[in-house]
Amino acid sequence: NFTDIILNFRTTYVSHSGQVVYDPRSICIHYLATWFFVDLIAALPFDLLYAFNVTVTSLVHLLKTVRLLRLLRLLQKLDRYSQYSAMVLTLLMSMFALLAHWMACVWFVIGRKEMESNDPVTWDIGWLHELGKRLEVPYINNSVGGPSIRSAYIASLYFTLSSLTSVGFGNVCANTDAEKIFSICTMLIGALMHAVVFGNVTAIIQRMYSRRSLYHTRMKDLKDFIRVHRLPQQLKQRTLEYFQTTWSVNNGIDAN
Template sequence: MDHFAEYSGVVLMILVGAFGLFGHWLACMWFAIGINTICNEDGNLTAHNWLVRFSVDTSQEYILLEDCVLTYGPSHLDAYLAALYFVMSSLTSVGFGNIAPYSPYEQSFSVVVLIFGALLYAMIFGNVTTIISQIYADMNRYHDSLNSVREFARFNSVPQNIEARIMDFMVTTWQQTKGIDTNAVINLCPKDLKADICVHLHRRVFNGHRCFLEASDACLRSLALEFQTIHVSAGDIVYHKGEYVDEVSFVARGILEVLQDGEVIAVLSNGDAFGDNVWRRPLSHGPAKCVVYIRALSFTDIHVIKRASLKKVLGFYNDYAKSFDRELKLAVNVCESVHFRKIKRRKPKLNAADSVKGGISSILGKGSLLKSGA
């Protein structure tokens, strides 16, 4: 039960099944009490018996033969269903009186059933209420987040376009992550397990770039612990022109466009790397300045590693650092401007016939000018 406690549907089915099983066992006991006390000491049918009263109410009266042998009467199925009905009504309430205990044995059993039913009903259906509330807990948390955004925007007079972007980001992120805080889950784990989880989460980056092929398992685990994942909605700006850049970014999913002077100079998609050659710049030097805009065209997952973290790992794994520097090719270096060269239009070459026609036209032109001058 504890192992499957997080599965609300399974726990709910187990509790309902347990309630039905207890009801079946008690119904069998109630039927056994009725069938074993149906005859009195004189060997006759007793009137203080729930089975006898039930047979009379259903016009299926028992006929007693010798040695307290019964014939006719309700079938075993009808008697069991009546017993189950009595037990279930006693477990969930105080019964309805249509099937009631008459003999001291039946009354004593009914008292036990009522006490046990009160405890069982409180335990099982109390857990059912908790499980149902847990099922809607995530949805309630989602709506609470949206309400918090609306209240924040109203209290701070946030412009509608910014509020719409916040709402779009919240909704899109919830659809992708289901409200799970990845960092909170990872931080609960020990270092070894945390590294395994991070390697799995960043596997698209490690498998999609040649610069990570020669890295050892220990090196990949160290790199994975330093990576961060950011989610960007469509229309959001990843880099603004003039911002400092101190990391390398890898696109795991989505599409980005690179804008320079209002024109699209590149489009980034899955597997592309962008940023700056930060692993070549000493930590004593400040970060470089971004000269372009990078804007998301769709919901995008970007894996980012900072310069200090990258240089720390590469400084420890010196042999791998050379391979990393050689193999990593940035699709776009956001700190370097792209210069476009204007292509001059060349005059078309004339063939021999066009040259002759041109010469004749020039001669005729000169002749007409001389004639007019004379």
């Protein structure tokens, strides 16, 4: 909101040289050159426009998607909280689910606009029209009838998740030019998500199981040592039990 914008004009930042900048003028210039316009558009009171029945165009609705760019700030700070593996993993998957939800809403709006248009080419081959025929609830007179909002949303979410994860099965597909352009954008975003989000998820999972892997490695080394030196069965059992007990106490950390 606008309070965040005011606070950002008074919030210090770290320069490229690694120094914390306290000068108010430098802070203002830096904020104006980076996140000011994104925050300004994201802070527009769209809910108030709806409350007062102010007519807004479809292009104005698209301005709300600028809020997605604010997620980049979060990605820049993930390394700071990388030790909290479970929290970061949950946060990354929540971001992915939220992005899929937003894109599913855009996909539904595209199909709805095509159904409401008078263009016979896009009306007859749009994905929403095809879904209605497949579910045996076809549209009548462009906008009457058709699948329920619930069915349309599930199909939209299914399509966006399939496209973002690059495992599309083709049963919900893009037919019109607008749908194909949106599908291309979804695939590009999906490629970016694979590089950023799933790359971090892989690293986090590896870090979560690093201690377990270290335990099995040291246990194997200990068993190899016992086999090579042919320790007696009783001493072998006591050695393994001591290792397991010590590991459970200090989790593999050398107390000495």
